[in-house]
Structure formats: structure tokens, C-alpha cells
Amino acid sequence: MTTHTEAELKMAELLVEALNLEDMEANEISPYEQLFGDGLGLDSIDALEISLAISQQYGIQMKAEDEATRKAFETLKSLTDFVETNK
Numbered sequence: 001m002t003t004h005t006e007a008e009l010k011m012a013e014l015l016v017e018a019l020n021l022e023d024m025e026a027n028e029i030s031p032y033e034q035l036f037g038d039g040l041g042l043d044s045i046d047a048l049e050i051s052l053a054i055s056q057q058y059g060i061q062m063k064a065e066d067e068a069t070r071k072a073f074e075t076l077k078s079l080t081d082f083v084e085t086n087k
Contacts, residue, residue, distance in 0.1 A: 018053035
């Protein structure tokens with residue numbers, strides 16, 4: 001099992017809830033696993049759902065055309081770091 005920071009675990013819980021990942025627990029999402037492709041296998045619709053959940057939870061607007069947003073969606077850790085930096 002991977003060790004999560006408190007912020008990473010909170011972000012993983014947000015992902016599980018926003019994406020209705022019923023068969024997955026938040027602590028099962030590795031901070032370094034890719035969110036898209038061969039990692040969790042998320043897609044562009046999932047990215048929109050995550051962006052909406054982050055906007056509602058933290059008041060942060062994520063813009064698709066922004067390179068920082070694209071990098072934020074690489075892993076749970078990068079997404080958490082992005083939110084922590086911008087809230």
C-alpha cells in the first residue's frame with residue numbers, strides 16, 4: 001500500500017466520489033500512478049468531472065488550454081500539488 005499525504009488522500013476521495021468509482025477505495029489510488037491511459041484509464045469526460053468537482057470544492061477554475069492544467073492531470077500527486085498551490 002502506498003503512503004498518501006493528507007491532501008493526496010483527500011484528493012483521491014474527491015476522485016472516487018466525483019467519478020463514482022464504486023469498486024475502488026481512495027487509498028488504492030497511488031499518488032504516482034498515471035490518471036489517464038495505462039494508469040487509472042480515465043478519459044476526457046472524467047477530466048471534466050474532476051475539474052467541476054475541484055471547482056466546487058476548492059473554487060479553482062481549471063482551463064483545458066492551460067499547460068499547467070494538463071500537467072496537473074498527470075498523477076494524483078500532480079493534481080493535489082496543483083490544487084494546493086492554487087487555492
